Amino acid sequence: MSLDYARHFIDRVRSDDAFxxxxxxxxxxxxxLLIAEExxxxxxxxxxxxxxxxxGGELMNPRLARLIHPEQD
Numbered sequence: 001m002s003l004d005y006a007r008h009f010i011d012r013v014r015s016d017d018a019f020x021x022x023x024x025x026x027x028x029x030x031x032x033l034l035i036a037e038e039x040x041x042x043x044x045x046x047x048x049x050x051x052x053x054x055x056g057g058e059l060m061n062p063r064l065a066r067l068i069h070p071e072q073d
Contacts, residue, residue, distance in 0.1 A: 006043035006051035009036050013067065029068055 013020045019039070026032045029045075036043070043051070048068050 002043040003047045003050055005041045006047045007054055009039075009041040009043065009048075010051050010054075012039075012041075023067055032067055 013023065023032050023035055026035060033045075045068055
């Protein structure tokens with residue numbers, strides 16, 4: 001079920017500019033995960049990575065990958 005939350009989270013990030021901006025302004029990965037949880041999306045970093053693969057892989061979605069893996073900048 002958490003993988004589904006991660007997929008829905010990514011879909012929302014892609015479609016909701018205000019939500020995406022709010023997340024990108026968070027300074028830490030932990031804060032981004034807390035925002036996601038507050039919005040009803042509970043998932044692990046591993047589940048997030050698997051959800052990225054569902055949407056075409058990390059390399060295909062670098063902006064999304066950076067939400068949880070900022071070291072990829």
